[in-house]
Amino acid sequence: MASLAFSFFFFFLSLIASSSEAGSVGINYGRVANNLPxxxxxxELLKSQGINRVKLYDTDATVLTALANSGINVxxxxxxxxxxxxxxxxxxxxxWLQANIIKYYPSTQIEAIxxxxxxxxxxxxxxxxxxxxxxxxHASLVKQNLDNAIKISSPIALSALQSSYxxxxxxxxxxxxxxxxxxxxxxxxxxxxxxxxxAYPFFAYAANSDTISLDYALFKENPGxxxxxxxxxxxxxxxxxxxxxxxxxxxxxYDDVKVTVSETGWPSLGDNNEIGAGGDNAASYNGNLxxxxxxxxxxxxxxxxxxxxxxxxxxNENQKTGPTSERNYGLFYPSEEKVYDIPxxxxxxNKSSLSPPSGTGRSQVPVxxxxxxxxAGVTWCVASGDTSExxxxxxxxxxxxxxxxxxxxxQPGAMCYNPNTLEAHASYAFNSYYQKKSRGVGTCDFGGxxxxxxxxxxxxxxxxxxxx
Ligand SMILES: *[C@@H]1O[C@H](CO)[C@@H](O)[C@H](O)[C@H]1NC(C)=O
Ligand SMILES: *[C@@H]1O[C@H](CO)[C@@H](O)[C@H](O)[C@H]1NC(C)=O
Ligand SMILES: *[C@@H]1O[C@H](CO)[C@@H](O)[C@H](O)[C@H]1NC(C)=O
Ligand SMILES: *[C@@H]1O[C@H](CO)[C@@H](O)[C@H](O)[C@H]1NC(C)=O
Numbered sequence: 001m002a003s004l005a006f007s008f009f010f011f012f013l014s015l016i017a018s019s020s021e022a023g024s025v026g027i028n029y030g031r032v033a034n035n036l037p038x039x040x041x042x043x044e045l046l047k048s049q050g051i052n053r054v055k056l057y058d059t060d061a062t063v064l065t066a067l068a069n070s071g072i073n074v075x076x077x078x079x080x081x082x083x084x085x086x087x088x089x090x091x092x093x094x095x096w097l098q099a100n101i102i103k104y105y106p107s108t109q110i111e112a113i114x115x116x117x118x119x120x121x122x123x124x125x126x127x128x129x130x131x132x133x134x135x136x137x138h139a140s141l142v143k144q145n146l147d148n149a150i151k152i153s154s155p156i157a158l159s160a161l162q163s164s165y166x167x168x169x170x171x172x173x174x175x176x177x178x179x180x181x182x183x184x185x186x187x188x189x190x191x192x193x194x195x196x197x198x199a200y201p202f203f204a205y206a207a208n209s210d211t212i213s214l215d216y217a218l219f220k221e222n223p224g225x226x227x228x229x230x231x232x233x234x235x236x237x238x239x240x241x242x243x244x245x246x247x248x249x250x251x252x253x254y255d256d257v258k259v260t261v262s263e264t265g266w267p268s269l270g271d272n273n274e275i276g277a278g279g280d281n282a283a284s285y286n287g288n289l290x291x292x293x294x295x296x297x298x299x300x301x302x303x304x305x306x307x308x309x310x311x312x313x314x315x316n317e318n319q320k321t322g323p324t325s326e327r328n329y330g331l332f333y334p335s336e337e338k339v340y341d342i343p344x345x346x347x348x349x350n351k352s353s354l355s356p357p358s359g360t361g362r363s364q365v366p367v368x369x370x371x372x373x374x375x376a377g378v379t380w381c382v383a384s385g386d387t388s389e390x391x392x393x394x395x396x397x398x399x400x401x402x403x404x405x406x407x408x409x410x411q412p413g414a415m416c417y418n419p420n421t422l423e424a425h426a427s428y429a430f431n432s433y434y435q436k437k438s439r440g441v442g443t444c445d446f447g448g449x450x451x452x453x454x455x456x457x458x459x460x461x462x463x464x465x466x467x468x
Contacts, residue, residue: 025309054074055077077114087129101150116130116133171247265312286311379452405430
């Protein structure tokens, strides 16, 4: 229990420590409508709202021209229909890049290219073209010496996950892993890019409103959900969804690839059977999400990584097909009137903030006062001597396997092999895991086999790192 209180405490401190580095809020500018303002007017609207990142679904000439010299960073998209051509031939991507990027850059500050959108659920099944297309676009960028300035990614839907509950069990669909997920993550790692994820707590809530609480989905005060796999506490469904993706990447040893949420939103109107759709809920979801992102909170698994999100969407889009909700995700009506009022910038959050000051109110977990805050950055995780050997061994195996701890130093001949005891080896592995998880809440527990210490552990000549 003491160790649990300790780790809660340090998680709490890490929230304060990271709250200066805010994430970013952008918006998706979808245009499946026949009644939208001109792109020039839209750019004025974005500027008036303080929005400085926008994502498009194509490379429309009038839109990219209107965005020139606006101070707004732009993510453009190569539509799914072009993936097979882009995969087949680099001269195609060379030409495409010239006509759709180089023509506007750098007056139009293009920061990323989304190659395809939710490709794995594309009815035309363009999955096999995805990574080759990304590689060809990248090769074309390299020729222009723009590969550092412009990142390449591809938004995936959460349906790419096989498992997402509990969050720590997050895993990709097995049939996607070898053909496309691993090659894509490898590409993202090598190019210093990030995984784009479209995440909609609304869908999960609407489909499971009997088991998921609305307050949990809307970032309102709620008891939270404890992840039975690692003890982490989730206060909202959004964090749980993003961490399921993080866990799925960790399981494939891609902990270092970051996530950008390329779409998230909540409809302000829906059909009768679309449980949860509505203006108040949409305002709560989007407003609280923006507060969450801008106050610098990460997710429980990655508390120090600022969240970057693109809200979906700028406008209600009247030509979208499907249920009523599809046409009602906008923050604005085509008239530019607000559908509901939410803060979109730090200044607006500060002004509208009725929420408690940073670091309080996140949860009602007990906070112990027995460690001074100045020690917050300097903690280690060690094996507790009074747990059964079997349990410790099991936890050690987990840490070095699925857990992704760095266990090379405890192999025979390596620096931390001696003393060759289960306790020393387990301590090394548990600490590696704990540090890799940024000392997050519950990450030094291992079913009670581990606890947090504030003095550097001493085992032979072995040095225990405090960060990765
Ligand atoms: C826009 O992109 C530039 C260049 O990559 C970067 O320096 C700047 O911080 C970005 N601004 C925003 C708001 O993302
Ligand atoms: C798409 O193509 C892949 C690879 O050829 C195949 O494994 C998968 O079943 C296809 N998916 C659909 C929905 O047709
Ligand atoms: C918002 O409030 C925080 C904390 O009080 C402060 O550090 C920051 O400067 C404020 N930002 C703006 C733009 O007002
Ligand atoms: C950040 O915002 C969220 C959502 O409003 C809130 O629950 C949390 O307490 C805030 N955290 C900090 C450190 O201010």
